[in-house]
Each structure stands twice: as structure tokens, then as C-alpha cells.
Amino acid sequence: MKRVAVCCGTGAATSTIAMSKLKAYIQENGLKVHLTQSRIPDITNRQSDFDFIVSTIAVPPSIKIKTLNALPLLTNMGKDKFFAEFEAALKE
Amino acid sequence: MEFLQKVVDLGAFVLLPIIIFLFGLVLRTKPGTAFRAGLTVGIGFIGINVIIQLLSSSLGPAAQAMVQRFGSNLSVIDVGWPAAAAISFGTSVGALAIPIGLGVNIILLIFGLTKTLNVDLWNLWHAAFTGSLVFMMTNDFGLGVLTTLVHTILILVLSDLTAPHVEKYFGYPKIAFPHATATPYYLFAIPLEKLFNSIPGFRNLKADPEAIQNRLGVFGETAVLGLILGVMIGILAGYDLKGVSQLGVQTAAVMMLLPRMVSILMEGLLPISEAASELVKSKFPHRDVYIGMDAALAVGHPAVIASSLLLIPITLGLAVLIPGNTVLPFADLATIPFMICLMVPIFRGNVIRIVLAGTIAIGVGLMIATYAAPMITAAAKTVGFQFPDGASGISSLVDGAVPTTALFLFAGKYGYIAVGLIGLLTLAMAFYIKNRDKKLVASQGNE
Numbered sequence: 001m002k003r004v005a006v007c008c009g010t011g012a013a014t015s016t017i018a019m020s021k022l023k024a025y026i027q028e029n030g031l032k033v034h035l036t037q038s039r040i041p042d043i044t045n046r047q048s049d050f051d052f053i054v055s056t057i058a059v060p061p062s063i064k065i066k067t068l069n070a071l072p073l074l075t076n077m078g079k080d081k082f083f084a085e086f087e088a089a090l091k092e
Numbered sequence: 093m094e095f096l097q098k099v100v101d102l103g104a105f106v107l108l109p110i111i112i113f114l115f116g117l118v119l120r121t122k123p124g125t126a127f128r129a130g131l132t133v134g135i136g137f138i139g140i141n142v143i144i145q146l147l148s149s150s151l152g153p154a155a156q157a158m159v160q161r162f163g164s165n166l167s168v169i170d171v172g173w174p175a176a177a178a179i180s181f182g183t184s185v186g187a188l189a190i191p192i193g194l195g196v197n198i199i200l201l202i203f204g205l206t207k208t209l210n211v212d213l214w215n216l217w218h219a220a221f222t223g224s225l226v227f228m229m230t231n232d233f234g235l236g237v238l239t240t241l242v243h244t245i246l247i248l249v250l251s252d253l254t255a256p257h258v259e260k261y262f263g264y265p266k267i268a269f270p271h272a273t274a275t276p277y278y279l280f281a282i283p284l285e286k287l288f289n290s291i292p293g294f295r296n297l298k299a300d301p302e303a304i305q306n307r308l309g310v311f312g313e314t315a316v317l318g319l320i321l322g323v324m325i326g327i328l329a330g331y332d333l334k335g336v337s338q339l340g341v342q343t344a345a346v347m348m349l350l351p352r353m354v355s356i357l358m359e360g361l362l363p364i365s366e367a368a369s370e371l372v373k374s375k376f377p378h379r380d381v382y383i384g385m386d387a388a389l390a391v392g393h394p395a396v397i398a399s400s401l402l403l404i405p406i407t408l409g410l411a412v413l414i415p416g417n418t419v420l421p422f423a424d425l426a427t428i429p430f431m432i433c434l435m436v437p438i439f440r441g442n443v444i445r446i447v448l449a450g451t452i453a454i455g456v457g458l459m460i461a462t463y464a465a466p467m468i469t470a471a472a473k474t475v476g477f478q479f480p481d482g483a484s485g486i487s488s489l490v491d492g493a494v495p496t497t498a499l500f501l502f503a504g505k506y507g508y509i510a511v512g513l514i515g516l517l518t519l520a521m522a523f524y525i526k527n528r529d530k531k532l533v534a535s536q537g538n539e
Contacts, residue, residue: 009391009429011314012174012351013214016358037355041397042313057389058262060397075267075383076369 002090003034006070007055011039014056018070022054025083033090052089066092104182104475105141109134111187112364119367129360136357140178143349144171145478150342151322151422157329158420165418166411168465172423173273173430173490174354175477176468177217182475185227185236186220192237193219193244194368201376205522206248208255209376210270210384211369214361218272219243221491225467226504226511228474235508239500242515243272246496248384249522250275254434255382261437262390268382269390273427274434276496277453281435284449288439297444317404317426318347325422347426391429395441400428402443403450407489410455419461424489428454431490457493464492464501 006022008015015037026033040055044062052066053059056074059067066089072082102110109130116126151169158166180186193216200206210216219240227236251270257278258264269275289295322343326336369383390396407421407428432450439445469485491497503510 009388010351012354013358013386013388016355017362020359020362039314039351042315045313057391058393071264071267071389074385074389 001032001034002051003036003049005036005038005043005050005053007038007040007043007053007057007059009039009057011037011042014070014074015039018054018056018073021073022086025086029087031087031090051092054086104178104187105134105137107187108137108181111190112360115191116364116367119364119371121363121367125363129363132360133357134360136353136355136360137178137182139353139356140174140350141477143346143353144175146342146349147171147346147423150339150346151325154325154329154331154335154339157331158325161328161330166420167484168418168462168487169420169485170422170424170461170488170492171472171486172350172488173427174350175423175472175486176221176488176491177214177354178357179468179472179475179477180217180220180224182477183220183224183227183236183471185223185233185240186217188237189216189220189223189240189244190364192216192240196241196244197248198372198375200245200248200522201372201381204526205519206252207382208248208251208268208270208384209369209372209381210248210251211365212270212384212386213365213368214358215271215386216244218491218494219247222497222500224471225464225497226500228467228470229501229504230507232507235504235511238508238511238515239504242511242518243496243500245515245522246518247272247275249518249525250278251382251384252522252525254278257434257437258390261440262393264389266382267389268384269387269434270384271387271430272496273430273490273494274387274390276494277431277449278434278438280453280495281438281449284452285438285445288445288448298442314347314351314426315344318344321347321422321425343422346423350423387430387433390433390436393433393436393441395436395443395446396429396433399432399436399443399446399450402447403428403432403454406447406451407454407458410451411458414455414458417458417462418484419458419465419487419489419492421458421489424493427490431457431494454489454493456495457489460495460498461487461489461492464497467501468492 006015006019019035019037022035040059047065054068054070056070068085068089072078112133113126113130116129190213197210222243223236223240226239227233247270251268254275255268258267258269319340322340323336326339404425407425411417411421432446435449436446465485465487468487472486503514
């Protein structure tokens with residue numbers, strides 16, 4: 001199972017929105033993913049625990065693993081494109 | 093009146109779910125969804141209270157011991173924004189903040205006085221906060237409601253003003269931050285940037301955020317920050333090894349658990365804010381609107397994080413040095429990024445400038461937080477929150493230290509006329525922006 005970190009600046013605010021939308025999508029499509037809600041500074045030193053990151057904020061260069069921009073989940077604009085990228089990342 | 097009192101006596105964790113449920117029905121969410129949303133908000137509210145009690149029982153005595161040892165006067169504990177928010181929504185004025193905020197937003201959109209559609213309903217707690225404090229200070233329910241109303245207008249106007257900077261610097265298209273902690277500092281940063289640019293030598297200093305963040309990396313981790321703060325306070329309190337280590341792990345737990353509890357509350361509000369934004373979008377299909385989001389989108393920027401880390405020890409130092417300050421900064425040390433994030437585009441990510449501006453802002457802010465502490469404490473008592481035994485009261489940097497809090501508290505003292513005047517000035521500003529944009533569009537059309 002792929003492990004995905006869902007991040008924002010606080011680990012409480014916008015990542016909650018991203019989490020709930022990802023969860024709904026995963027359930028609808030019968031995907032198997034392990035999601036962890038966190039904030040970027042908290043996962044910077046344990047990036048190897050995750051396959052990729054879904055982040056609502058811009059990540060610093062110290063993040064080396066693949067990162068998807070979760071902004072479409074917050075604005076509902078470009079959501080389909082985001083989910084296509086998300087599924088592609090799961091298959092990698 | 094008696095019935096109303098009985099309803100209020102149910103407590104915020106019963107009242108809030110009922111209000112959310114009814115509000116959800118008004119917005120045409122399914123009854124089941126609205127019910128679950130309300131209940132989840134109530135659960136989140138209780139979760140926050142439990143963690144605050146842990147904070148009280150661990151940090152309270154330590155703060156008291158520290159105060160006795162140093163003879164310093166930091167007896168007001170900064171309980172942080174999650175508690176401040178929960179307290180604000182819990183008062184009878186604060187409970188109305190979401191319907192008021194949404195109503196004001198829709199009216200201003202209709203008249204073209206704002207371009208921001210605030211879908212981030214949770215952050216209306218800032219308007220609930222000032223409204224609640226004015227209500228506590230004056231005991232005038234109407235004045236509290238008016239304060240909340242004026243504050244929501246002010247947030248929207250500031251959001252429109254900052255939106256171009258947000259797009260240019262952070263790269264978020266058509267997104268604005270109607271966030272009452274972050275936006276007022278934008279007005280503070282503009283004159284300061286002019287001043288900085290006029291100082292010879294200083295104006296050429298460059299500061300690279302990545303280098304600073306890499307050096308302090310591990311301190312940015314929530315749990316580690318909590319541990320270090322707890323250990324430091326334990327040592328200052330004169331605790332033995334056992335006491336210091338216990339306090340360290342307890343404060344680390346608080347720092348980690350508090351956002352989790354808030355996240356539950358957010359989860360409950362989510363279907364409601366979704367429904368609200370759907371409704372508004374279907375009513376204004378052809379309007380050019382910014383989507384109003386949480387400023388949390390900006391706080392992950394390296395310049396914001398690096399400056400915030402530097403500001404943590406500075407804030408603690410300021411708390412000790414500033415005469416008359418009684419607030420012991422704690423939980424909101426982690427929220428400093430929100431106070432500075434909209435100054436960052438103005439200073440173009442220059443960490444030296446951001447830290448200097450932040451130092452001034454927080455220095456003044458601590459005095460505001462000291463002044464606001466009795467009102468915040470009173471509000472906390474009315475919603476039944478526990479607070480530290482050793483502490484004389486509670487406060488928070490967010491929004492206790494924010495300039496708008498001072499503005500509304502001073503205005504509240506002079507009653508309806510002063511608060512109303514702020515409202516009129518804000519509306520005048522909104523008209524000015526509307527006309528300016530119209531002229532801009534017209535002149536572009538002529539070319």
C-alpha cells in the first residue's frame with residue numbers, strides 16, 4: 001500500500017479539507033492508500049516514511065520526494081486533473 | 093428571555109452543534125449530513141477543552157513557580173488560537189459570527205463592494221473573538237454583534253487589498269486570504285518597507301531563508317518545539333529532573349494534540365462551508381471573485397517559517413523585558429507564522445526585515461494581549477473552559493495581540509458611535525477600491 005502524507009502549514013486547517021476529499025475519492029474508487037495528516041516541518045526529517053506528499057502549501061527545497069499541489073481540492077477548480085495526477089502517482 | 097437563558101446554559105458543546113445543524117438545513121444540506129457536521133463540531137469542542145485542561149494542569153503550576161522565582165509578572169498564560177477560537181464561538185455573540193459573516197459577505201458581493209467570497213467560515217472566529225470581547229467588556233449584546241459585523245467587513249476589504257500580492261508572491265491565482273490575524277499586518281508592513289528602503293547600508297542587506305531554516309530545521313517540528321519549550325519552562329521554574337522531563341513531554345503532547353482536536357472541529361464545519369460556497373457560486377456565476385481561504389496556505393513558505401523560528405526566542409525575551417507585560421507566550425509561539433505571513437510579500441522574503449517588523453509587531457502585541465486578558469478570561473469562564481490554577485488569567489497572541497483587537501476594544505469603550513464609525517470608514521474604503529478598479533478597467537479598455 002502506498003503511504004501518502006497530506007500536509008498544510010498547521011497540520012490542522014487546510015490539510016483537513018484535503019484529507020476529507022481524498023478519503024471520499026479513495027472510497028468511491030476502491031483505492032488502497034494509507035493517508036497521514038501532518039505539516040511540512042514535521043515530515044521533513046522522515047520523508048522516507050512516505051511515497052509522496054499531497055500539500056496545500058508550497059514546499060521548501062528540503063523536501064526531496066514527489067509532491068502534488070492540493071490547491072484544486074480547496075478551490076474545486078481543476079479537481080479532475082488533480083485526481084488523475086494522484087492516481088498516476090499511486091501507480092508509480 | 094428565560095428560555096434563551098436555558099438554551100445558553102446548555103453549554104457551548106451542545107449549543108454549537110444545534111446552531112451548525114440549523115444553519116446546515118438553511119443551506120440545504122441533507123439533514124443527516126447537517127446533523128453529523130453539528131455533532132462533530134461539538135466533539136471537536138470537547139476535545140479542545142480536554143487538551144486545554146492538560147495544558148492547565150501541567151503548565152499552570154510551572155508558570156506559577158517561575159513567576160515566584162523571578163518575581164516577574166507573567167501570570168497570564170497564552171492558551172493559543174485553538175482555545176481562543178473555541179471560546180469565541182462559544183459565547184452568545186460568537187455563535188452568530190458565521191451567519192453574520194456569510195450574510196455580510198453575500199451583501200457586499202451583491203453591491204460589488206468586495207471581490208472575496210470567504211469559504212473559510214471557520215476563520216470567522218476572529219470576528220467572533222472581537223465581538224465576544226466587546227460583549228464581555230461592555231455587557232452590551234448589540235454592541236458585540238455590531239463589532240463582529242464591522243470586523244467581517246474590515247476583513248473582506250483587507251482581503252481584497254492583499255489579493256494581488258498573494259497572487260504575485262505566493263503564486264495562488266484568484267485566491268485571497270480574508271484571515272483576520274494575517275491581513276492587518278499588511279498595512280503595518282507597507283510604511284515599514286518604505287522606511288527600511290531609506291536607511292543607507294541596511295537597504296542592501298540580503299537574507300536567505302533556506303539557510304536559516306536548514307540550520308534550525310529540527311526546532312520546526314511540532315513535538316520537538318513543545319518538548320524544548322516545556323523543558324525550558326521547567327528549568328526556569330526550578331523543577332528537578334523528573335519535573336522537567338514530565339513537563340517537557342506534556343507540553344509536547346499539547347502542541348501535537350491541540351491541532352488534531354481543531355482538525356476534528358474543522359471536519360465538522362467542512363460540509364457547511366462547502367454548501368455555503370456552492371450556494372453563493374450558483375447565485376453569482378459570472379462574477380470575478382477571489383476564493384477566500386485560510387492564510388495557512390501561505391505559512392509554509394520558507395521565508396515565513398525561517399522568520400517565525402527566529403521570532404520564538406525573541407518573543408519570549410520581549411515578554412520578560414517589556415514593562416507591564418503579564419502574558420507568558422506559549423501555545424501561540426507556533427502560530428507566529430500567521431502573524432507575519434502577509435508581511436512577507438511586502439518585504440519580498442527578506443528575513444532580516446520580516447524579523448525586525450515581527451519584533452515590533454509582537455512587542456506592541458504583548459501589551460494588547462495583556463490589556464485584552466481580562467476580557468478573554470471572562471469569555472472563557474462564560475463558556476465553561478477550565479484554565480490554569482496558577483494563572484491569574486488567560487490570553488492568546490492570536491488574536492489577543494493583533495492590532496484590530498486593540499482597535500475594536502478601544503472603539504467598544506466609546507460605544508456604538510465609535511464602532512459604527514470604523515464600519516463607515518471601512519465601507520468608504522471598499523467604495524474607493526471599487527471605483528479605482530472600475531477606472532482601471534475603463535482605462536485599459538481605451539488603450
